[in-house]
Amino acid sequence: MRRTTIRDVARRAGVALGTVSHHLNGSAPVSGGTAARIEAAIAELGFRVDLGARSLRSRRTHSVGLVLPTIANPFFAEVARAVEHALWERGLQTFLCDADGDPAREKAHLDALLSRRVDGVLLIRSGPRPPRLPGGPGAPPVIHLDRARSGAPSITSDNRAGGALAAGHLAGLGHRRIGVLAGEAEMPNVRQRLEGFSKALSAHGLDLDPALVRHGPQALALGRAAGDLLVRDRAATALFCTNDVVAIGAWRRLLELGVRIPQDVSLVGYDDIEMGGLLVPPLTTVRQDTARLGQEAAALLGRLLAGEKAPRSTTHIAPTLVVRGSTGPAPAGASRRGRRKAAAPPDVQSQERSGP
Amino acid sequence: MRRTTIRDVARRAGVALGTVSHHLNGSAPVSGGTAARIEAAIAELGFRVDLGARSLRSRRTHSVGLVLPTIANPFFAEVARAVEHALWERGLQTFLCDADGDPAREKAHLDALLSRRVDGVLLIRSGPRPPRLPGGPGAPPVIHLDRARSGAPSITSDNRAGGALAAGHLAGLGHRRIGVLAGEAEMPNVRQRLEGFSKALSAHGLDLDPALVRHGPQALALGRAAGDLLVRDRAATALFCTNDVVAIGAWRRLLELGVRIPQDVSLVGYDDIEMGGLLVPPLTTVRQDTARLGQEAAALLGRLLAGEKAPRSTTHIAPTLVVRGSTGPAPAGASRRGRRKAAAPPDVQSQERSGP
């Protein structure tokens, strides 16, 4: 059975096909009576515009692609939510493209999006380097999210400022030996957070000891390295993790080791995903405003679609420090010898069952 | 500047437009030499098919809408990932539609998807009742995910079996007074989990005490009600939560109250989201296989698109019990038969292989 088209509506309403189109788009004034008849016809026929056909002509699909490493990561999920909402407010729908952390897959998605003639692409890239974007005339604008690309429109949290926030907080609490569980060194975000962190430490007369920095994929497993940073005389009294997922991994590991948070070791994360606030103790973290990120992205895309030319600079969103229970004053005497008190049984230890 | 089209390619390759189309789609054999010339022309011109135009003709958009309550929920995010991957393997791209738990918004998204002529819709509905689906001839198939709709193609975990799994586990551990933190009573999934739970309890000669059941929106806040179920002589020795997010809320609350898990109270969740395994102790839970859910959904959609007629029955995916550290034997004296040695519950220490 044929789908009902604008032509059917026109016939039913006794007007020309173009008039219906004008009515639908407000592209030309239509008299009240005509409008009413058109509306009636639409209702009777159950007509629904075909956006695909419209796009072919109007060269606007009102769709945009959101490409990200994986939606299973809570931070990206929150960004996705913010983006989807912000775009929807602007009349745009979102293609979810999960690259699974794989640049090849990311590329394939990007190609597909171009073939679909999306109006724009929001990209949180998977690899350390930005992908080669298949450009050409008529290619949609690409906005780099979270992981900026210099010289291209980008929106990201101010990673240096975020790192500095963490450092200032810990230094202010009297910590002198601070370990870092960082993502892969090639990731610019990680580097920047580290730079800001290190610089702020210097301002407090402290150095970031390279021996206390561990790099690795930004995942839970990295958190397990927390144990390595607490050994012997080099023991750190505080840990900064370049994201919350790593921090949660570290939190878990510390509890297993019987290390008390924050009495023995303070812990700071980055992102402020919901789970962080639920740990016991809740996680102190550097918050990225995902809602803001989504809004800025949608707003920027809107401007680009309106013909404004692409900014070659990155929009930085200021992060904020969220102080919760996982950080506290440095243990007394820890700064000198780095000795931790091992005698006191950790609080949470008692909650773990001992063997049968 | 005009976009390069199939016609440009044809001209460049010195063949007819239709031949290029045939080559692209394999809809008719094309001789080797011609094919090569076409390929060359495509490469030189940087041609890329316009999927929108193709869809207009072929009546297939190769896109499907995924509508869900919110991508910020880790369980839905995992489902989304599974669905996106499974669809992508089948050449379909996914529109992410976040209904924000709002049926009106869900409806708006559904309408938009129909206007886009998506090939299908995968719906995890937001409300307790299925939405009225704007049907009509040519409307795409809608598959109900996670929250089934009787008489319509649905894929969901077997909630009764899942509830029974939880009950059997707790009863086997000797628990006799078991509290339940359940989602809203009108949600069929919640009701079914409760039914299965209650029935399995009966099989063990136990009753579900209505006084020990709390209903509420399936969110963290509900977990806080955990405290209410532990008071005085009515004290529950175990808690079943109808999803992991609630269980995490309960876990948090119990720790605040100084209640030991599992020595004082055992805790069972539902879903098996990643975070559950990271708690200390890690959460025992009823696992839903999200990957499987996504695959089944994509496979079913594939069959429907191939012309098979929609099944009127629901596909149930068997959940599994994942025993971790949050459950243990009922405290001595809490059960009539006293402390008995149940199948030794796995213990965090040995399971997680720790040690500096």
Next chain:
DNA sequence: TTGAAAGCGCTAACAC
């Protein structure tokens, strides 16, 4: 204001 007609880029049916 309204109507007629020309495509948007592609597929599919058919002729050669």
Next chain:
DNA sequence: GTGTTAGCGCTTTCAA
């Protein structure tokens, strides 16, 4: 095998 042609459903000149 290859070429021709008629639309898919809509927007958008351009005339009336």
